[in-house]
Amino acid sequence: MSDPSANNTGLDGARAWIMRQGRWSPFEVAFWLAVFIPFFFFPTYLTLASQIAIAALFVLSVDLILGYAGIITLGHAMFFGLGAYAAGLLTKTGWGEPLTGLLISGAFVALVGFLVSFIIVRVQHLALLMITLGLGLLTMELANSMSWLTGGTDGLQGVSVWPIFGTFDYDLWGYTAYSYTLIVLFIGVLIARRIVNSAFGLSLRGIRENLNRMPAIGAPHQRRLQVIYTISAGMAGVAGALLTQTTSQVALDVLSFQRSADVVVMLILGGTGRLYGGIIGAIIFMVARDQLAGINPQYWYFWIGILLMIVVLVMPKGILGFLAQIWERVRR
Amino acid sequence: MTGNLLIVLFDGLAFGMLLFVLSVGLSVTLGLMNFVNLGHGAFGMLGGYLALVVTREAGLSFFVALPAAFVGAAVVGIACERTLFRRLYRSGELNQVLFTVGLVFVATSIATFLFGTGQQPIQIPDMLRGWVEIGGLRFGIYRIFLIVVALVVTAALVFGLEFTRFGAKVRAAVDNQRVAQGLGIDVDTIFAITFALGCGLAGLGGALAIEIVGLDPTFAIHYLIYVLIVVAVGGLGSIGGSFVAAALLGIADVAGKYFVPELGSFLIYLLMVGVLFWRPLGLFGKR
Numbered sequence: 001m002s003d004p005s006a007n008n009t010g011l012d013g014a015r016a017w018i019m020r021q022g023r024w025s026p027f028e029v030a031f032w033l034a035v036f037i038p039f040f041f042f043p044t045y046l047t048l049a050s051q052i053a054i055a056a057l058f059v060l061s062v063d064l065i066l067g068y069a070g071i072i073t074l075g076h077a078m079f080f081g082l083g084a085y086a087a088g089l090l091t092k093t094g095w096g097e098p099l100t101g102l103l104i105s106g107a108f109v110a111l112v113g114f115l116v117s118f119i120i121v122r123v124q125h126l127a128l129l130m131i132t133l134g135l136g137l138l139t140m141e142l143a144n145s146m147s148w149l150t151g152g153t154d155g156l157q158g159v160s161v162w163p164i165f166g167t168f169d170y171d172l173w174g175y176t177a178y179s180y181t182l183i184v185l186f187i188g189v190l191i192a193r194r195i196v197n198s199a200f201g202l203s204l205r206g207i208r209e210n211l212n213r214m215p216a217i218g219a220p221h222q223r224r225l226q227v228i229y230t231i232s233a234g235m236a237g238v239a240g241a242l243l244t245q246t247t248s249q250v251a252l253d254v255l256s257f258q259r260s261a262d263v264v265v266m267l268i269l270g271g272t273g274r275l276y277g278g279i280i281g282a283i284i285f286m287v288a289r290d291q292l293a294g295i296n297p298q299y300w301y302f303w304i305g306i307l308l309m310i311v312v313l314v315m316p317k318g319i320l321g322f323l324a325q326i327w328e329r330v331r332r
Numbered sequence: 333m334t335g336n337l338l339i340v341l342f343d344g345l346a347f348g349m350l351l352f353v354l355s356v357g358l359s360v361t362l363g364l365m366n367f368v369n370l371g372h373g374a375f376g377m378l379g380g381y382l383a384l385v386v387t388r389e390a391g392l393s394f395f396v397a398l399p400a401a402f403v404g405a406a407v408v409g410i411a412c413e414r415t416l417f418r419r420l421y422r423s424g425e426l427n428q429v430l431f432t433v434g435l436v437f438v439a440t441s442i443a444t445f446l447f448g449t450g451q452q453p454i455q456i457p458d459m460l461r462g463w464v465e466i467g468g469l470r471f472g473i474y475r476i477f478l479i480v481v482a483l484v485v486t487a488a489l490v491f492g493l494e495f496t497r498f499g500a501k502v503r504a505a506v507d508n509q510r511v512a513q514g515l516g517i518d519v520d521t522i523f524a525i526t527f528a529l530g531c532g533l534a535g536l537g538g539a540l541a542i543e544i545v546g547l548d549p550t551f552a553i554h555y556l557i558y559v560l561i562v563v564a565v566g567g568l569g570s571i572g573g574s575f576v577a578a579a580l581l582g583i584a585d586v587a588g589k590y591f592v593p594e595l596g597s598f599l600i601y602l603l604m605v606g607v608l609f610w611r612p613l614g615l616f617g618k619r
Contacts, residue, residue: 130561131608299444308437
């Protein structure tokens with residue numbers, strides 16, 4: 001008879017390790033305190049701040065599949081855009097309640113993501129890049145040609161969203177918009193934290209590191225990848241829906257390749273596979289775009305291109321990964 | 333109706349041949365080194381602008397501009413490869429993709445800075461203008477010229493790869509890089525030369541493309557998508573595959589835009605996703 005206690009301590013040890021991973025670090029607490037700064041010091045930038053929060057949620061959704069599960073995507077704007085259109089069209093049918101609108105849009109996009117995931121998990125490398133790129137472009141062409149539904153290149157106009165809880169209406173300064181997007185982002189981060197600091201999240205990292213070995217140790221990859229892809233799609237859809245609800249319109253560019261590329265750029269700038277990397281990347285990217293585009297809108301991509309090349313060559317783990325490395329070195 | 337169909341087929345084939353010249357270099361370099369170079373379209377754009385400068389600023393003939401575009405893009409290509417790209421051969425696909433996307437962003441901004449955002453026309457010789465009439469159908473001379481150029485390029489590539497010593501080394505390196513290296517083949521140098529040739533062909537394609545599709549700073553990103561479709565559908569490292577894929581894509585694109593214009597490029601993307609789902613390695617891919 002084998003000794004059950006040895007097995008038990010091993011399992012308990014693993015459980016304790018996972019619990020340890022999920023603890024709140026002082027940096028995280030500091031970050032969530034810092035998000036209140038715009039309310040007090042930059043009230044004129046609250047609209048930008050809410051845009052950043054939306055972008056951060058979108059980046060977070062990509063980090064879940066790209067950073068943790070290793071699924072490269074060049075077409076995630078597909079889900080963002082579908083969420084944006086779903087939320088917009090929902091208000092057109094006469095239901096403008098924002099919270100249920102967010103949930104319905106997210107659920108719809110998650111369903112689409114689930115269907116797409118059957119294709120995604122079957123391909124790798126260049127074919128994966130091309131299929132994600134192709135699906136993104138395909139959705140955009142479809143939205144463009146179905147102008148009776150989506151408004152085509154003119155965008156979807158006349159989106160009217162009811163006040164949140166019937167009381168908080170969207171103000172010109174963006175107090176409500178920022179608070180609303182921030183709360184949704186926080187919930188998104190909570191969910192993402194729970195996922196990546198679980199046994200399931202750990203198995204995703206295993207799949208990222210070695211796709212063939214995971215089934216060999218009893219963790220089939222396809223089902224797991226489908227689950228995380230569906231969650232990621234839903235989260236991207238919620239981010240898109242937030243954009244519709246806070247700006248009261250949908251432009252065709254929510255589905256554009258540019259948006260898919262931008263979100264991956266933000267993630268790489270910040271650092272993949274570390275939750276806050278993408279968020280930091282989103283902040284840097286959006287603030288830089290706001291400032292540089294003010295100086296010279298045509299050439300802002302020049303600087304982003306240079307920054308991207310430097311980050312890839314010098315800081316392969318992103319800015320946050322680079323800082324973490326320095327922090328490790330200083331502590332020793 | 334049959335006449336229309338013939339013209340659509342012909343125009344599509346010419347467009348496909350253009351895409352073939354633009355993309356065959358990427359197919360070979362991707363097959364050789366697994367380096368996902370999304371900057372390939374930027375080398376095409378470079379060739380286009382070089383041709384523009386040669387014909388407009390220097391006042392030389394279009395027939396001088398074509399080799400100039402080839403050489404210029406090849407030189408810049410090999411310079412980038414030696415200084416930048418070779419550092420990324422061992423890093424992941426994602427880093428390669430992002431680095432080269434960064435390159436495209438920079439190239440697009442530089443093109444905007446130098447030439448503005450407008451479409452640039454190019455002067456082509458009188459002998460390439462007009463059309464020939466066969467059986468009541470008008471075939472554009474420039475498009476015939478395109479098809480001839482593409483066929484010459486294909487013949488040269490097939491001959492070079494199949495019947496020369498250098499070609500044998502390239503094929504060996506594509507099939508199995510480590511074994512080729514073990515046999516004393518200098519894979520590094522072979523790759524640099526192949527890369528230069530691939531970029532040069534992209535430059536030539538860019539110069540040839542101006543008359544058909546125009547030239548503006550979005551060229552690098554717009555045609556990158558077509559180039560990637562050709563490479564992915566044709567299969568990596570397969571010249572025949574790229575040729576067939578480019579011809580199919582060109583014909584499908586022109587036919588789609590002629591017969592069902594309201595769908596835009598939807599059919600092309602659907603076709604690509606379908607083919608890749610069915611055969612992830614492309615129609616003629618081996619690995």
